[in-house]
Amino acid sequence: MLNTKNIKPFFFIISLFAGLIAGQATQAQALIPQQRFDAANNLYQQNKFTEAAAAYQELMDEGYTQKMLYFNAGNAYYKAGKNGSAIYSYEKALQLAPNDAVIKHNLELANQKVNGYVEELPLVFFQQWWQQLSLLHSPNGWATGAILLFWLLTAGVLLNTFLPGWKNKFLRWGNYTLGTLFVLYLIFSISTYFAANDHSTGIVMHSNIRTKTAPDDNSRDSFEVQEGMKVHVSDATKDYCKIALADGKTGWISCAYIKRL
Amino acid sequence: MKDRFTIRKCILSILCCLGVVACAQAQEFRFTTSVSSNTVSQDEPFQIQFMLENGVNIASFTPPSFKDFEVLQGPSQMQGQSIFNGKRSEYIALSYVLQPKRVGNFTIPGAQARVNGSLVKSNPVLIEVRKGNAQAQAPQATPPPVGHRDRSSGGEELPEGVLRKGEDINAKLKKNIFLKVDVDKTDLYEGDQLTVTYKLYTRLPTNSSVTKVPAFKGFSAKDIELPNPPQATEERINGIPFKVFTIRKTLLFPLQSGTLDLDPVEVNNEVRLVKLVSGKQSKAKDQFDDFFNDPAFKDPFFDDFFNRPEVEYEDVPYKIQSTPIKVNVKPLPAEGKPASFNGAVGHFNMTATVDKTKLSTDDALTLKVTISGQGNVNLLNSPKVEVPTGFEKYDPKTTDDIEKNSNPLTGSRQFEYVLMPQEAGQHTIPAVEFSYFDPSANSYKTLRSEPFVINITQGKRIKEDKHDFSVGKNELVKIDTGLHKWSKKQGWLITSAWFYILLLLPLLIAGGLILYKRKQDYNITNAALLKHRYANKVALKRLELAARYLKEGKDKSFYEETSRAVWGYLSHKLKIPFADLSKQLVQEKLSARQINGSNTSDLFELIDNCEMALYAPSHNNNKMQGTYTQAVNIITNLEDALKN
Numbered sequence: 001m002l003n004t005k006n007i008k009p010f011f012f013i014i015s016l017f018a019g020l021i022a023g024q025a026t027q028a029q030a031l032i033p034q035q036r037f038d039a040a041n042n043l044y045q046q047n048k049f050t051e052a053a054a055a056y057q058e059l060m061d062e063g064y065t066q067k068m069l070y071f072n073a074g075n076a077y078y079k080a081g082k083n084g085s086a087i088y089s090y091e092k093a094l095q096l097a098p099n100d101a102v103i104k105h106n107l108e109l110a111n112q113k114v115n116g117y118v119e120e121l122p123l124v125f126f127q128q129w130w131q132q133l134s135l136l137h138s139p140n141g142w143a144t145g146a147i148l149l150f151w152l153l154t155a156g157v158l159l160n161t162f163l164p165g166w167k168n169k170f171l172r173w174g175n176y177t178l179g180t181l182f183v184l185y186l187i188f189s190i191s192t193y194f195a196a197n198d199h200s201t202g203i204v205m206h207s208n209i210r211t212k213t214a215p216d217d218n219s220r221d222s223f224e225v226q227e228g229m230k231v232h233v234s235d236a237t238k239d240y241c242k243i244a245l246a247d248g249k250t251g252w253i254s255c256a257y258i259k260r261l
Numbered sequence: 262m263k264d265r266f267t268i269r270k271c272i273l274s275i276l277c278c279l280g281v282v283a284c285a286q287a288q289e290f291r292f293t294t295s296v297s298s299n300t301v302s303q304d305e306p307f308q309i310q311f312m313l314e315n316g317v318n319i320a321s322f323t324p325p326s327f328k329d330f331e332v333l334q335g336p337s338q339m340q341g342q343s344i345f346n347g348k349r350s351e352y353i354a355l356s357y358v359l360q361p362k363r364v365g366n367f368t369i370p371g372a373q374a375r376v377n378g379s380l381v382k383s384n385p386v387l388i389e390v391r392k393g394n395a396q397a398q399a400p401q402a403t404p405p406p407v408g409h410r411d412r413s414s415g416g417e418e419l420p421e422g423v424l425r426k427g428e429d430i431n432a433k434l435k436k437n438i439f440l441k442v443d444v445d446k447t448d449l450y451e452g453d454q455l456t457v458t459y460k461l462y463t464r465l466p467t468n469s470s471v472t473k474v475p476a477f478k479g480f481s482a483k484d485i486e487l488p489n490p491p492q493a494t495e496e497r498i499n500g501i502p503f504k505v506f507t508i509r510k511t512l513l514f515p516l517q518s519g520t521l522d523l524d525p526v527e528v529n530n531e532v533r534l535v536k537l538v539s540g541k542q543s544k545a546k547d548q549f550d551d552f553f554n555d556p557a558f559k560d561p562f563f564d565d566f567f568n569r570p571e572v573e574y575e576d577v578p579y580k581i582q583s584t585p586i587k588v589n590v591k592p593l594p595a596e597g598k599p600a601s602f603n604g605a606v607g608h609f610n611m612t613a614t615v616d617k618t619k620l621s622t623d624d625a626l627t628l629k630v631t632i633s634g635q636g637n638v639n640l641l642n643s644p645k646v647e648v649p650t651g652f653e654k655y656d657p658k659t660t661d662d663i664e665k666n667s668n669p670l671t672g673s674r675q676f677e678y679v680l681m682p683q684e685a686g687q688h689t690i691p692a693v694e695f696s697y698f699d700p701s702a703n704s705y706k707t708l709r710s711e712p713f714v715i716n717i718t719q720g721k722r723i724k725e726d727k728h729d730f731s732v733g734k735n736e737l738v739k740i741d742t743g744l745h746k747w748s749k750k751q752g753w754l755i756t757s758a759w760f761y762i763l764l765l766l767p768l769l770i771a772g773g774l775i776l777y778k779r780k781q782d783y784n785i786t787n788a789a790l791l792k793h794r795y796a797n798k799v800a801l802k803r804l805e806l807a808a809r810y811l812k813e814g815k816d817k818s819f820y821e822e823t824s825r826a827v828w829g830y831l832s833h834k835l836k837i838p839f840a841d842l843s844k845q846l847v848q849e850k851l852s853a854r855q856i857n858g859s860n861t862s863d864l865f866e867l868i869d870n871c872e873m874a875l876y877a878p879s880h881n882n883n884k885m886q887g888t889y890t891q892a893v894n895i896i897t898n899l900e901d902a903l904k905n
Contacts, residue, residue, distance in 0.1 A: 034745065034747060037747075041740055041742045044740055049650065062749070063749040064749055064750075065749070065750045066745055068740075068743070071740070071741055072741055075739075079650070102738045106737050106738055109736075139754075140751060140753070140754040140755075143754040143755045143760055144754065146764075147760065147763045150767060151763075151767050153767075154770070155767070157771070162774065162778060189754075189755050190755065193753055193755045193756070
């Protein structure tokens with residue numbers, strides 16, 4: 001009797017301790033990037049823009065994909081005069097939050113510095129709806145939703161078929177709804193995946209680059225592109241990428257000049 | 262050829278040295294004496310001119326006696342008209358070139374003329390003759406054949422324009438017209454100034470046009486404006502006076518090092534030569550001719566004035582080119598070249614000023630850098646201004662103030678930088694540095710201004726920006742400094758195996774359930790199938806039992822068993838549950854299987870027999886035997902019919 005009474009709190013303490021350790025560990029892991037982020041922010045506020053940009057870039061290179069990290073990096077690059085990198089960072093942030101007015105505003109400022117900047121056409125209303133809707137969940141959220149809905153749908157169909165007592169029109173309509181929702185979630189999880197892994201747009205990172213009419217060194221020169229221009233990469237060879245500007249001009253430039261989004 | 266007046270006019274105009282005859286302005290009658298100089302040295306010739314203006318009906322003209330002077334030339338007569346302020350006047354002038362014989366003061370009395378019947382007299386002139394010096398004499402003696410004919414005041418006559426008999430035209434042209442290029446240096450540094458002057462030397466009346474101007478490749482050129490029409494200066498070469506016209510004077514700044522060529526200039530000349538025609542003899546026509554019948558007056562111009570047709574003129578085209586000149590341009594020395602050097606060569610001063618040192622972030626600051634001095638001012642590049650962060654810098658505005666026709670090129674260039682402060686606080690604009698190369702000292706020099714300390718206060722506009730970025734359209738929204746959840750990029754659920762496993766799992770469960778149900782259903786259907794298959798055997802077994810009861814004479818049991826065998830057979834074969842069996846249902850089922858006629862009627866007859874025997878028992882062995890045979894037959898027949 002005594003033994004069992006003592007053992008219980010003992011286990012409790014152990015589990016609590018383990019939980020504390022685990023909690024601290026996760027906290028420490030989260031703190032390091034936050035500290036480095038704060039340090040970079042301090043550099044920025046001391047007008048050390050180049051250093052701040054380097055600190056942000058380090059975090060980004062490690063795989064952190066926070067919106068405000070991209071945004072702050074964009075600001076630092078902008079102030080440091082690296083317009084190409086600034087636009088790249090803002091575009092990255094905008095991919096995570098396409099309707100963020102603050103990011104849009106700063107991106108617009110950076111774009112004003114680009115020579116010969118061509119504004120992109122705004123999305124058609126149904127494209128906007130689609131974009132809004134796809135922001136409802138994260139890509140993994142859509143996938144999880146699709147799985148859950150599929151489970152529910154299967155359960156509903158099984159009930160409907162094997163239990164004659166459950167057979168009624170409510171269950172049938174419920175199944176139809178579940179089926180439609182499942183298809184929708186599946187489509188969104190696929191489309192968000194492809195949208196996030198689409199690297200067909202890029203930012204030109206160097207100034208005064210003459211595009212070529214064909215992908216080799218000896219071909220004729222065409223128009224000029226400037227640092228910070230957003231281009232659509234429609235074709236590529238080993239060294240050359242075919243780019244299309246928002247106004248429809250196309251040409252070939254070395255892939256090394258483009259940073260894919 | 263006949264029009265001698267034109268000849269004279271041409272000669273006058275070509276050399277742009279119009280004669281002195283521009284004094285006739287008055288409309289009223291006037292008779293004046295004028296001399297080129299009232300004070301002369303003893304060996305100096307001078308001109309005296311008697312001019313009769315607006316004289317009508319001139320009957321005689323008597324010059325005074327020049328007893329103290331020697332007449333070198335004259336009289337030469339001029340006649341002309343002038344229109345001044347719309348009023349026309351005519352004049353006749355007679356001029357002599359005299360040389361004093363002695364030193365002293367002399368008075369030359371006026372000339373007399375009879376005009377419109379009355380005798381008029383011009384004013385007397387006083388001439389002071391001083392002792393001539395040897396220097397003045399020397400050049401006078403050098404050109405012996407033509408010297409005595411020079412008219413010092415007019416310049417309208419160029420005696421070399423006369424082509425003497427037997428003279429070679431080309432040799433004469435070559436000797437008397439040529440081009441010369443003057444360069445102040447031929448060995449200089451890149452960016453240093455070089456002055457080049459193209460000059461035309463001539464002793465002949467000529468109509469010249471420049472056909473090829475130098476391009477000055479490799480130089481930055483700045484032309485010096487020349488007077489238009491060109492003005493001649495006189496220069497003596499080997500003692501011979503030449504008229505010199507400057508064609509082009511340019512300041513050059515070499516833009517590259519190496520040996521650079523100065524292109525030649527090309528001039529097309531139309532030289533008007535006067536030829537003496539030997540065949541014709543002069544004839545007395547003029548009133549003065551008899552008077553001055555002297556071989557000295559066989560001058561063509563003299564003849565011309567007196568309308569003697571003894572000369573011809575000829576326009577000779579003559580193309581000349583200057584000699585090309587090579588200039589050696591040295592590159593600027595590499596050693597000691599300051600970092601701030603960007604091409605200035607010469608001698609410069611620099612001032613740098615800011616228009617204010619205290620301002621708010623709403624204002625703009627102007628930094629003016631002025632570089633003045635001598636050298637390639639027109640090629641100065643903007644000095645690099647290191648602007649601290651916190652300022653936005655715009656490209657400088659350049660204003661030039663270069664002195665016109667200065668040689669060496671002098672002036673200033675001003676660079677105006679507009680700086681927009683971005684952040685409040687004390688900022689220091691570092692000193693502006695400007696370097697140039699001084700070719701005279703052969704070294705680089707660096708000028709430095711003072712650094713500027715600028716106090717910037719926070720303006721109103723920026724504060725608003727912090728709250729509402731849509732107002733300050735050109736301000737960045739500040740960075741996000743909050744706490745955030747940090748997570749690295751996650752994998753994609755949709756590409757992981759879990760996604761597909763979890764999607765397949767309910768399908769598998771559903772499949773299992775369906776299989777289970779199937780099996781259950783199968784088992785149920787299988788029992789019915791067996792009953793169907795073994796219906797015949799069960800029926801026959803029951804009939805065997807019935808046959809035993811028949812032998813034993815148990816009527817009731819026999820009929821019961823037979824009835825049961827038939828009904829059981831029908832129940833199994835036609836898959837009718839036992840409780841539902843009825844004659845009517847059996848008939849329906851059978852007719853559905855297209856079994857009609859004797860089989861059906863026999864079957865029902867047998868069933869009726871059995872029922873009747875059960876409810877009204879009567880022992881009849883034969884009848885029982887018949888019923889048994891009938892039952893066996895019916896079942897066998899039905900079995901056959903149902904198999905098909």
